[in-house]
Amino acid sequence: MSGEVLSLKDVNINRGDTPIVHDVSLTVAPGTVTVVLGANGAGKTTLMDGIAGLAPVTSGTIQLDGAPIEKLPVYKRAQAGLGYVEQARTVFRTLTVEQNLLVSRSGKGDAEKVYELFPELQKRRTLQAGHLSGGEQQMLVLGRALISDPKIILIDEMSLGLAPVVVRRLMHAVKDLVGLGIAVLLIEQFANLALEIGANAYVLRKGRVVFDGPCDEIRGDSERLHEFYFGAMPTDAVVEAGGENQ
Numbered sequence: 001m002s003g004e005v006l007s008l009k010d011v012n013i014n015r016g017d018t019p020i021v022h023d024v025s026l027t028v029a030p031g032t033v034t035v036v037l038g039a040n041g042a043g044k045t046t047l048m049d050g051i052a053g054l055a056p057v058t059s060g061t062i063q064l065d066g067a068p069i070e071k072l073p074v075y076k077r078a079q080a081g082l083g084y085v086e087q088a089r090t091v092f093r094t095l096t097v098e099q100n101l102l103v104s105r106s107g108k109g110d111a112e113k114v115y116e117l118f119p120e121l122q123k124r125r126t127l128q129a130g131h132l133s134g135g136e137q138q139m140l141v142l143g144r145a146l147i148s149d150p151k152i153i154l155i156d157e158m159s160l161g162l163a164p165v166v167v168r169r170l171m172h173a174v175k176d177l178v179g180l181g182i183a184v185l186l187i188e189q190f191a192n193l194a195l196e197i198g199a200n201a202y203v204l205r206k207g208r209v210v211f212d213g214p215c216d217e218i219r220g221d222s223e224r225l226h227e228f229y230f231g232a233m234p235t236d237a238v239v240e241a242g243g244e245n246q
């Protein structure tokens with residue numbers, strides 16, 4: 001066995017009949033954050049949906065802790081230890097913080113573990129979740145994924161609409177998650193914040209991996225990231241620039 005929590009090999013994923021993700025191979029090591037970056041429409045959410053069982057994997061293999069899951073229905077992937085925080089996922093606004101956690105747990109999940117990670121939530125355990133701040137609601141969303149003891153949590157852009165200072169707190173929370181031994185596969189629009197807490201990164205462009213390597217290699221390198229997201233400068237521009245010196 002490879003020792004990886006999650007391993008994708010040559011995975012292709014459709015939306016309906018349209019191929020969106022092409023030949024993606026990816027691994028996530030235990031207790032690490034792996035970051036997925038890319039421009040709007042690059043296929044990041046489709047990739048997550050394919051891993052979770054919400055979009056059809058047409059070929060390739062997906063292994064969770066060494067066991068194939070690509071043919072399993074969504075709930076069996078969840079039972080096998082896959083947590084998924086979907087984009088724009090919210091809380092049950094009229095339930096209390098604690099009720100939100102309790103309705104989300106499967107089996108023996110323990111709310112105290114969530115409160116240890118998020119003391120902010122413990123203080124508000126009897127408050128209706130609709131009264132929490134945006135950042136606290138996202139902590140609760142993470143807590144709802146955490147309470148079922150997943151091996152890995154897929155997180156798709158939990159920072160939408162939040163201020164950078166709040167996003168930074170959430171990134172710390174994600175780092176604390178991996179401190180508990182849970183692996184994270186993270187899509188995040190604030191690329192540099194994600195690259196600060198990530199070990200490895202993958203950049204998708206038009207459904208294909210165009211970069212795969214340590215986060216250190218691309219953190220802060222906005223020029224390189226721009227090139228990965230949108231492609232290289234047109235070659236005639238380069239030739240023109242070179243021509244000036246000749």
Ligand SMILES: Nc1ncnc2c1ncn2[C@@H]1O[C@H](COP(=O)(O)OP(=O)(O)OP(=O)(O)O)[C@@H](O)[C@H]1O
Binds near residue numbers: 042
């Ligand atoms: N339900 C769908 N049916 C058909 N095409 C879809 C569907 N959902 C997404 N797509 C298309 O798949 C492509 C990839 O979309 P996806 O949402 O996976 O990208 P993304 O990288 O997550 O983008 P964003 O950052 O905007 O969320 C886009 O061209 C999109 O239009």
